[in-house]
Amino acid sequence: MDEQARILQALGGVNLAGHSVQGGMALPPPHGHDGTDGDGRKQDIGDILHQIMTITDQSLDEAQAKKHGLNCHRMKPALFSVLCEIKEKTGLSIRGAQEEDPPDPQLMRLDNMLLAEGVSGPEKGGGSAAAAAAAAAAGSPTDNSIEHSDYRAKLSQIRQIYHTELEKYEQACNEFTTHVMNLLREQSRTRPISPKEIERMVNIIHRKFSSIQMQLKQSTCEAVMILRSRFLDARRKRRNFSKQATEILNEYFYSHLSNPYPSEEAKEELAKKCSITVSQVRQHHLSIHQKYVSNWFGNKRIRYKKNIGKFQEEANLYAAKTAVTAAHAVAAAVQNSQTNSPTTPNSGSSGSFNLPNSGDLFMSMQNLNGDSYQGAQVGANVQSQVDTLRHVISQTAGYNDVLGGNPMYSPHGLNGNGGWQDATTPSSVISPTEGPGSVHSDTSN
DNA sequence: GGGAATGATTAGCT
């Protein structure tokens, strides 16, 4: 500051102290001093300075004329360099404060969300399978897809608006920026403006515009959320599976009671069988139908475990149902085994039962489960078949002992440590050992 | 209308 004043004083006796040069503040006209003619030159310089300082306050035409006049002034080069020097000194304090601000977390959140919702990202291919990833709405395929297309139409509407607006903003921003830059560059011939300053100004402009963009993004997000809650939060709007589907799932569940964890393939198969036949959309790597199945099994397991007593009847029902099939299959298998060599990995050769074709019983289990569960798992599957058979046998009475007496029977599907086993320990469901009739004696906790 | 049933979602765990 002092220095600035000193320089100016030396130059023309005009005291600038306390005034920001770049601020473009108008100074009181210097001729307020007594116009002692002794210094025409001083007066002259004062005038020039004053003109420079107030150049931004004038109308364009006026300024243009003045500028021209200034540029032609003989003292201009000297004055200009001095001003540049001053500027350099004062400029130091200005810059350095805010260079690169870190990305705004809120903005990032908005961006992420827009991307996730498919608003800001690349256009999703019109392919039939593509767009629907987000929409995991339950329900029948038909109204599902109707809701879908409706949703997608609305979403793309939003998307379009968003993009045109964004483009508009960007364009406006660019226009404004170049305009300001031109202006500043133009002025920099008259008053000292460093490129850095121009850059700074551009940054300020960009920041302003991006805050406007943020508003756009925010309202877009809001719109999407509303849309979502209207349509897709039909995610929560559940719909019961068809009776048939539940039946199929229950069949699988109770016939695999000792290990009701369908493999991925089994899930897919089940989903297919349950006629949830919308296009296969991959979520993560799980088809949404598998997800339905997974949900179902998750719920089923937990609810069964929580209150086995309540499900007893159902268990019996399905066990009987499937066991009939099983029995047939076994019968056929026995016949076959006399001619064909057994093909299954004989895990444990459980008792007198040879179940070479057990895999056919429930949706070709060999393929479904054998692959991923292997070893012990195969044992578990065989086990489950045996469970079913035992159950039905005990119910139809008469054959209790064929299998019943075998104490090694308790399932060993996973292990003993608190997993599914504890709760399902079959004695409750299948209870041949408890003697006939006591099947239902098992009450809740 | 109200409770039971049930599909979906979530946090937390492994």
Place this chain on the structure above:
DNA sequence: AGCTAATCATTCCC
């Protein structure tokens, strides 16, 4: 990544 357990939200059924 898949599971359990708790919970939410809707539908079913009396």
